[in-house]
Amino acid sequence: MNFLHELAVKGRLVEEALDRYLPPADHYPPIIHEAIRYSVFAGGKRLRPVLVLAAAEVVGGSSAAVLPAACGLELIHTYSLIHDDLPAMDNDDFRRGKPTSHKVFGEAIAILAGDALLTMAFELIARCTVDGLVPAARVTRAIYEISKAAGSEGLIGGQVVDITSSGRPLASEDVLWYMHEAKTAALYRAALRTGAILGGGDEKSIDLLGEFGRHFGVAFQITDDILDVEGEQAKLGKPIGSDVRNRKHTSVTVLGLNRAKEEARRRCKLSLEALAGFGSEADFLRAAAEFIIAREY
């Protein structure tokens, strides 16, 4: 298992599909489609959609059939970044080494580009059935679970707690874990469950892959927090130290570097344990968990 090679192959499938599914940049009204493509093709590891494909393969499903839904997950991730970067939120000027959407297109178009991506995400997931690739009942279930994970009790709930708790004393460590679980892990969990549901997995596989995704997501968020302290700006594509400047509560500010690293390793281990019942078909996921712990970007 050459993880980076396999990640590149799957990531390329996702890139090509995104390019096919998104309207061209000159589609009327052009400014919104330009803004959409600007953020979607600003780089990024495509981890969430790649994990959708991988989960479908683990349960014996076809990764080609779940490709539209995988792209949908990436659009949700991209929308959340555009809105998080807005002046009213984190007010970030750079993302992945490029000016953020609102710096290039203005606040109104950035808000609308995020809205459009979130809307288009569900269009793409529904396409799995509309295009005849996946039975409708699996798709409605996936849409239900993804919208829960991305909503006010998941991704958005986490962002609410993030921005409302910044610069104030943290009530308890539980708030940190809520943020990590809601803002990051919920969508990873949903990505894995989506792949497993659409790929036709049984309930036990869906749950186990979801647990993998959840712990993987928390480990991912912790390493994100660590990189904001120990990372290199050139590799990350964004200034380091932004969490401290924005007076954010992160696993590093709350737990300290050592405990944060320890917790990341513990979550990585838990994610691997969720895969114990799977054979070599889950090797890509195992490698992904190892990669996250060691990542530099």
Place this chain on the structure above:
Amino acid sequence: MNFLHELAVKGRLVEEALDRYLPPADHYPPIIHEAIRYSVFAGGKRLRPVLVLAAAEVVGGSSAAVLPAACGLELIHTYSLIHDDLPAMDNDDFRRGKPTSHKVFGEAIAILAGDALLTMAFELIARCTVDGLVPAARVTRAIYEISKAAGSEGLIGGQVVDITSSGRPLASEDVLWYMHEAKTAALYRAALRTGAILGGGDEKSIDLLGEFGRHFGVAFQITDDILDVEGEQAKLGKPIGSDVRNRKHTSVTVLGLNRAKEEARRRCKLSLEALAGFGSEADFLRAAAEFIIAREY
């Protein structure tokens, strides 16, 4: 057919369902759920969800079965109002006689409340199947059509052209019609088609009801423009004259009052013609079209 009575009865079904489906205001994190409820229960005629129910009934379907999706359409409408009112967009302080979301909760929470409502809309539509009310294939088709109508080629596209054309000379009358069709009519069309699809209508009925919705939506937007000039603030719940102050292009500024009224009547007539093949089961829709032309709020 006592239209206002029937509208109140159906509207009440929608109100009660929204109250059931939305998380309670103190659900963690409370500020987002408070903001969601503040805007969803700020009044409004509930026309879009009521038309979903009505369309399902026209094709012989159960309005109870499509109620979650009807609520979903209302959430999409509410999210679009919250985001339209933002300082970066129309910068409106009042809506339906109450301070707008960002005036009460701040910009960040208003953006996130809109995001959460848009996300929850798809959760509710998917619930039609998850709750065992409607076959999955109908729901995936409805989700596909709704996301198209609400996306960058529909609702959002219309808003993009609206804000980018304000205060500048209008390239042509076509731009006005694009705005009306995309920003308003697309979602009405989708509401009617959703009711017809989920209710099990045949393709011809789906198309005809969609055409009714489209013309109804344009007539609705024109009367909205007219009310912004001739309406009474007390009945509308918002200051009149805001379109001129915001240097918006509307059917009144582009066509003049007389031609705008004539076009509204023409669209009303076209909407009624789309219903010609239906019997008394479509009387509520016919009355809705007459109501829109004569409305004062």
